[in-house]
Amino acid sequence: MYNQYQQQQMMQQQQMMQRQQMMQQQRMLQEQQRQQKLLQYFNFVDKDKSGTIEKEELALALKQGGMVFSYETCGLLIKLFDSEKKNGVNITEFYQLYNFVVNMRNSFLQVDTDKSGTIDANELAVALKYSGYHFPNNVILMLINKFGKNNQIKIDDWISLCSFLQHSRAVFMIYDNDRDGKVSLDFNAFLAISSLLK
Numbered sequence: 762m763y764n765q766y767q768q769q770q771m772m773q774q775q776q777m778m779q780r781q782q783m784m785q786q787q788r789m790l791q792e793q794q795r796q797q798k799l800l801q802y803f804n805f806v807d808k809d810k811s812g813t814i815e816k817e818e819l820a821l822a823l824k825q826g827g828m829v830f831s832y833e834t835c836g837l838l839i840k841l842f843d844s845e846k847k848n849g850v851n852i853t854e855f856y857q858l859y860n861f862v863v864n865m866r867n868s869f870l871q872v873d874t875d876k877s878g879t880i881d882a883n884e885l886a887v888a889l890k891y892s893g894y895h896f897p898n899n900v901i902l903m904l905i906n907k908f909g910k911n912n913q914i915k916i917d918d919w920i921s922l923c924s925f926l927q928h929s930r931a932v933f934m935i936y937d938n939d940r941d942g943k944v945s946l947d948f949n950a951f952l953a954i955s956s957l958l959k
């Protein structure tokens with residue numbers, strides 16, 4: 762026979778297990794609902810019912826979400842996440858892409874400290890420094906000229922710029938074996954790098 766203390770302990774354990782089970786069921790239900798919503802949204806965005814989201818569909822979806830992106834940027838985003846090379850993203854890739862865009866929008870809002878709706882050279886310099894890039898002024902200006910218009914970076918320019926930096930860094934790392942932040946290149950390696958950055 763169990764004494765009173767043991768009985769109490771057993772009851773507490775049972776209650777704890779029940780609570781854990783309930784929480785697990787709740788999490789599963791939430792996940793199912795999330796998946797369902799995502800599927801609904803995906804089907805809504807996939808206007809031509811091809812099973813993938815193409816750049817025109819993405820541009821429309823983002824516009825409806827209050828973000829006006831050029832076809833060029835949407836094409837770039839699709840390329841970044843289209844692991845099956847279908848010129849469109851499937852539902853899993855779309856989910857990753859959408860999260861990426863939301864994160865980029867949040868970082869854009871943070872970087873645009875004067876809330877002008879665009880990022881200028883000063884704001885860019887500060888943001889890049891925080892991200893670990895210590896560029897001199899001429900590089901900052903080069904980036905602004907390449908990606909922005911009238912010395913200002915808009916949200917879709919911001920995504921192009923960040924993708925470019927991320928990709929360039931990854932390619933650079935391939936050649937910077939000793940991780941000293943420098944590479945020496947012969948012409949063959951230079952060509953290889955140029956083609957990787959295309």
Ligand SMILES: [Ca+2]
Nearest residue numbers: 811813814815
């Ligand atoms: Ca489609």
Ligand SMILES: [Ca+2]
Nearest residue numbers: 873877879880
């Ligand atoms: Ca600004």
